Amino acid sequence: MLALKILIVEDDNVSALLLKKALEKNHHEILGIAATGEEALDLMDEQQVDLVMMDINLGGQLDGIKTTEIINEKYDIPVVYLTASSDEETLQKIAGTNPSAYVIKPFNIRELNMMIELAIFKDKKEKELQKLNNELEEKVRKRTADLNEANKELKKALEKEREIGELKSRIVQNVSHGFKTPLTSILSSAQLLQIYAEKGHPMKQKLVKHSRKIENSVRSLNSLLTSVLFFGKADANKIDYKPSRFFSAAFFNEVLDVVKANNDNNVTISTHFNNVPKTIKSDTELLYQVFENLLSNAVKYSKENGHVNFSVEVADEIMKATIEDDGIGIPAKEQSQLFDRFFRAKNVGITEGSGLGLSIVKKCVEVLKGEIHVSSEAGKGSVFIVNIPIG
Ligand code: ADP
Numbered sequence: 260m261l262a263l264k265i266l267i268v269e270d271d272n273v274s275a276l277l278l279k280k281a282l283e284k285n286h287h288e289i290l291g292i293a294a295t296g297e298e299a300l301d302l303m304d305e306q307q308v309d310l311v312m313m314d315i316n317l318g319g320q321l322d323g324i325k326t327t328e329i330i331n332e333k334y335d336i337p338v339v340y341l342t343a344s345s346d347e348e349t350l351q352k353i354a355g356t357n358p359s360a361y362v363i364k365p366f367n368i369r370e371l372n373m374m375i376e377l378a379i380f381k382d383k384k385e386k387e388l389q390k391l392n393n394e395l396e397e398k399v400r401k402r403t404a405d406l407n408e409a410n411k412e413l414k415k416a417l418e419k420e421r422e423i424g425e426l427k428s429r430i431v432q433n434v435s436h437g438f439k440t441p442l443t444s445i446l447s448s449a450q451l452l453q454i455y456a457e458k459g460h461p462m463k464q465k466l467v468k469h470s471r472k473i474e475n476s477v478r479s480l481n482s483l484l485t486s487v488l489f490f491g492k493a494d495a496n497k498i499d500y501k502p503s504r505f506f507s508a509a510f511f512n513e514v515l516d517v518v519k520a521n522n523d524n525n526v527t528i529s530t531h532f533n534n535v536p537k538t539i540k541s542d543t544e545l546l547y548q549v550f551e552n553l554l555s556n557a558v559k560y561s562k563e564n565g566h567v568n569f570s571v572e573v574a575d576e577i578m579k580a581t582i583e584d585d586g587i588g589i590p591a592k593e594q595s596q597l598f599d600r601f602f603r604a605k606n607v608g609i610t611e612g613s614g615l616g617l618s619i620v621k622k623c624v625e626v627l628k629g630e631i632h633v634s635s636e637a638g639k640g641s642v643f644i645v646n647i648p649i650g
Pocket of ligand 1: 283408552556560584588611613614615640
């Protein structure tokens with residue numbers, strides 16, 4: 260059996276000495292005999308105790324049970340009660356403080372040893388149990404945190420899926436709507452062309468007008484499809500920066516030709532190029548999207564016979580382009596939503612559009628590592644400025 264350092268708390272001197280002798284016979288070391296609870300607590304503050312033998316009925320302010328309660332709170336040490344009575348009331352009081360064991364006086368040495376062994380065994384088991392419990396709690400805490408994390412991820416994924424679903428249905432709606440007008444136009448113009456051809460009338464002007472209408476409608480459908488395809492790529496994060504060196508004049512002429520072909524308002528476009536190198540290194544597809552959309556909007560939202568200024572200048576490898584119109588402008592209240600997908604301002608009237616152009620512009624400028632700024636006043640016009648680094 261282990262040799263323990265034991266503190267005896269007993270106010271009866273004779274009993275205390277008898278107990279000390281019995282314990283020492285079993286090779287335990289008696290650290291002290293305290294006659295009161297207060298004295299016992301002082302002794303425990305001073306030295307390391309393995310076990311306390313505690314008389315229940317002590318003189319002084321603290322009886323054995325109260326002293327044990329304080330010991331339980333402050334230390335993790337087994338306490339064996341010594342009691343002269345085994346009546347129900349005393350046992351109930353004892354049980355409330357979860358003693359390691361109790362010895363009923365008078366005791367014999369064998370019984371005393373058994374109780375001490377029992378107390379140590381119980382204490383050891385309780386500590387093991389506590390350790391297991393702590394480990395289990397830690398595991399549960401960790402699993403709960405992991406689960407919460409997984410739950411958050413799942414929620415995010417579901418939210419993303421819901422957003423994509425919503426976006427898809429809006430695209431389908433907008434595209435179907437956007438297809439209707441040009442298709443009707445294509446159909447009626449084609450039918451008219453057939454009638455003119457059959458009649459063999461010299462309707463050259465009308466033939467030109469309707470074939471132009473067909474051409475424009477097909478262009479508008481094409482641009483709508485390009486926007487939709489672009490968004491498919493943007494959502495899949497598949498828009499890469501693919502630079503190549505190209506002739507600047509050929510590039511801007513191509514953009515301007517397409518924009519002019521859709522100019523129904525008889526808008527004049529003035530161009531000013533300052534210090535633009537002959538060749539530029541950038542991503543032509545992305546640049547095309549930026550300029551085609553901004554210039555088309557400037558023309559589209561201009562008044563009849565309006566004027567658009569398009570100027571490009573290059574300094575320190577930054578291309579600064581300004582697109583200025585004197586058209587309908589954008590109401591101040593709505594300007595914060597300008598680059599949102601499907602946004603169309605309230606003042607657009609019957610001007611056709613999908614509300615996708617500027618969000619495409621924004622995405623392209625982002626991939627090109629550039630910036631875009633707008634200033635606009637309803638009824639007066641708009642100025643879009645883009646700064647794009649070029650090689
Ligand atoms: P849309 O296909 O409707 O033109 P955009 O994304 O290109 O879509 O533009 C979004 C909205 O921003 C337009 O519907 C219009 O209300 C406004 N907007 C864009 N550019 C101009 C401009 N130059 N002048 C006036 N309003 C503009």
